Amino acid sequence: MKNNILKVVTILGARPQFIKAGSVSREISKYDELEEVIVHTGQHFDENMSDIFFDEMKIQKPQYNLGINGKSHGAMTGQMLEKIEEILVKEKPDWVMVYGDTNSTLAGALAASKLHIKIAHVEAGLRSFNMKMPEEVNRILTDRVSSILFCPTDSAIKNLNNEGFQNIFTCKIVKNGDVMQDGAIFYSEFAKKPDNLHVEKYILSTIHRVENTDDDKRLTSIVDALNEISKNIPIVLPLHPRTKNILKERKNVLSENIHVIDPVGYLEMVWLIQHSSLIMTDSGGLQKEAFFFHKPCITLRDETEWVELVEHNYNVLVGADTSKILDTYHKHVFNTQYDIDLYGQGKASEEIVKSLLTFDEHRK
Numbered sequence: 001m002k003n004n005i006l007k008v009v010t011i012l013g014a015r016p017q018f019i020k021a022g023s024v025s026r027e028i029s030k031y032d033e034l035e036e037v038i039v040h041t042g043q044h045f046d047e048n049m050s051d052i053f054f055d056e057m058k059i060q061k062p063q064y065n066l067g068i069n070g071k072s073h074g075a076m077t078g079q080m081l082e083k084i085e086e087i088l089v090k091e092k093p094d095w096v097m098v099y100g101d102t103n104s105t106l107a108g109a110l111a112a113s114k115l116h117i118k119i120a121h122v123e124a125g126l127r128s129f130n131m132k133m134p135e136e137v138n139r140i141l142t143d144r145v146s147s148i149l150f151c152p153t154d155s156a157i158k159n160l161n162n163e164g165f166q167n168i169f170t171c172k173i174v175k176n177g178d179v180m181q182d183g184a185i186f187y188s189e190f191a192k193k194p195d196n197l198h199v200e201k202y203i204l205s206t207i208h209r210v211e212n213t214d215d216d217k218r219l220t221s222i223v224d225a226l227n228e229i230s231k232n233i234p235i236v237l238p239l240h241p242r243t244k245n246i247l248k249e250r251k252n253v254l255s256e257n258i259h260v261i262d263p264v265g266y267l268e269m270v271w272l273i274q275h276s277s278l279i280m281t282d283s284g285g286l287q288k289e290a291f292f293f294h295k296p297c298i299t300l301r302d303e304t305e306w307v308e309l310v311e312h313n314y315n316v317l318v319g320a321d322t323s324k325i326l327d328t329y330h331k332h333v334f335n336t337q338y339d340i341d342l343y344g345q346g347k348a349s350e351e352i353v354k355s356l357l358t359f360d361e362h363r364k
């Protein structure tokens with residue numbers, strides 16, 4: 001700590017991380033004794049996958065942009081590690097803050113741990129128990145080297161307990177709630193309708209997870225189900241660049257009642273969620289946002305890290321099987337009582353900042 005200023009280097013690189021870090025940055029900026037330096041790895045780089053979030057959500061612009069993208073997992077993580085290390089050596093922060101489970105998360109955590117800089121992991125303790133997911137590997141390794149693990153849910157804490165974190169490792173575990181709920185509450189009044197969208201009642205869908213996009217059978221099965229459902233109700237599909245390219249390559253045809261649009265900014269996304277009648281997604285964040293905005297959710301995955309949504313019947317896991325998707329769409333009766341606090345009611349960022357400011361006091 002220099003001149004009593006606690007310096008935090010935030011590492012981010014992917015769309016959901018801009019949204020999560022946005023709320024924490026807003027909280028950090030309220031404190032004179034905190035300084036934040038943002039490093040954007042460049043993992044997501046299109047205007048509508050990156051810049052739009054910093055502009056619309058008024059997030060502090062990154063001081064560094066590493067421009068690392070479009071490479072294999074190993075090459076990307078390795079190059080990020082090297083560049084982040086250089087920045088950390090120069091910036092000498094007290095904390096490195098990483099979010100979620102991307103290659104940027106892991107590279108940031110590894111670089112910091114080798115320089116003995118304290119790491120705060122936001123969205124710690126989540127598990128899908130599917131080691132084939134790159135995200136699962138990233139989050140497990142990041143948790144292991146972190147000094148503070150900010151857990152959004154009870155099940156995240158339970159996962160860490162089961163892995164021996166409480167007893168064996170010297171880390172602090174905090175249940176702080178979900179920073180995405182902070183963002184959903186703060187930005188909901190700024191929601192804006194996407195241009196040129198002329199549908200009223202619709203289902204909102206997103207598909208981008210590698211286990212779906214890179215598996216021909218699963219992707220075709222999902223497309224078949226969406227095409228069938230779109231005979232009843234329009235589907236709005238803000239399409240992730242990866243999914244767009246793969247659908248084009250494989251010549252999968254989407255029905256006319258599926259309104260494919262480019263990925264939108266967060267304010268447009270909030271509007272789309274608010275006005276939808278159902279969410280169908282393989283996104284992690286969107287499953288929770290469905291709950292925040294009181295919308296039922298069908299999840300196009302075999303497992304979820306957000307198990308409490310399934311336990312309380314706000315969300316149904318259907319995988320990628322056409323008949324299961326259709327059956328759930330036609331027959332499932334969802335819970336419509338949303339008066340339960342699963343994610344901390346918008347105080348997660350406040351809790352993070354408080355914990356960072358008092359961490360060393362507790363260690364004395």
Ligand code: UDP
Nearest residue numbers: 015016238263264265266269283284285286
């Ligand atoms: N999102 C967005 N625009 C879009 C699609 C998604 O702003 O066109 C937001 C969404 O509301 C959520 C976050 O991006 O807050 C989720 O990101 P993504 O699905 O890419 O990642 P995941 O949550 O699965 O890690």
